[in-house]
Amino acid sequence: MGFPRPEEAAPYYFKYMNRIQTDNVVGVLQSQFDETVAFLSGITEEQSLHRYAPDKWSVRQVLSHVNDAERVFLFRAFWFGRGFESPLPSFDEKISASAARADDLSWASHVAEFKGTRLSTLTFFFNLSSEAWTRRGVASGYPFTVNATAYIIAGHLAHHVAILQERYL
Numbered sequence: 001m002g003f004p005r006p007e008e009a010a011p012y013y014f015k016y017m018n019r020i021q022t023d024n025v026v027g028v029l030q031s032q033f034d035e036t037v038a039f040l041s042g043i044t045e046e047q048s049l050h051r052y053a054p055d056k057w058s059v060r061q062v063l064s065h066v067n068d069a070e071r072v073f074l075f076r077a078f079w080f081g082r083g084f085e086s087p088l089p090s091f092d093e094k095i096s097a098s099a100a101r102a103d104d105l106s107w108a109s110h111v112a113e114f115k116g117t118r119l120s121t122l123t124f125f126f127n128l129s130s131e132a133w134t135r136r137g138v139a140s141g142y143p144f145t146v147n148a149t150a151y152i153i154a155g156h157l158a159h160h161v162a163i164l165q166e167r168y169l
Contacts, residue, residue: 001025001133001147009152010142011065017148025150026125032157034117039161040108040111041169046082048107052167057097059168065093066160067117070153074165077149078139081128087138125150 002023009017020028040063048059057065072091079088102110128146136145 004145004148004151007143008136008145009148010055010068010140010144012101013148013155016159019155019158022153025147025154026122028154029118029122029125029150032154033062033115033122036118036157037111037115037166040114043107045107047169048110049103050168052152058103059164060102060105060110061097061100062160062164062168063114064100064105065097066157067110067113068096068100069093069156070117070121073153073156074117074124076137076139077128077146077153078124079144080144080149081132083135085137088140090140116153120163121153 003020004017006014022028045079051058060150069091076088079086133147134145136143138144
C-alpha cells in the first residue's frame with residue numbers, strides 16, 4: 001500500500017506515521033515486537049513506577065496506554081477492513097488511563113499484555129486481504145484507511161518508546 005496519503009487519516013496522526021520510513025509497515029510491526037520486548041525486559045519493577053515529573057504518567061501507565069491505543073487502532077482496522085460502515089467514537093486516553101489502574105499491576109503483566117496485543121495485531125495484518133488495506137471508515141469524526149491505522153500503530157509505539165528512552169530511563 002505504501003505510506004498513507006494526507007486524506008487517509010486525520011492530520012494529528014501524521015506525527016506518529018511520519019516515524020515510519022518504509023512501505024513495509026507489517027515488517028516494522030514485526031521488528032518492533034522483538035526490539036520492544038527486549039527494551040521492556042530491561043526495565044525493573046521499581047523503574048516501571050518512575051515518573052519524570054509529578055504530573056506525568058509512570059512507565060507502567062505509558063505502556064498501558066500503548067496497549068490500549070493499539071487495541072483501539074486495531075479495532076478500527078478490523079471494523080473498516082471488514083466493511084462495516086458505522087462511524088466509530090473517539091478514544092479518550094485520559095479516561096482509559098484512569099480506569100486501567102496501571103500502577104496496581106506488575107510490570108511483568110504489562111509486558112505480557114504488550115506481547116499478546118502485538119501478536120494479535122500482527123496476525124490480523126498478516127492475514128488481511130489486499131483489498132481490505134484500502135478500505136476506509138470514520139472514527140473520531142475523521143476518515144481513516146486500514147493502511148493508515150497500521151502506520152499509526154507502529155508510529156505510536158515508536159513515539160512512546162522514544163519518550164521512555166529520553167525522559168524516563
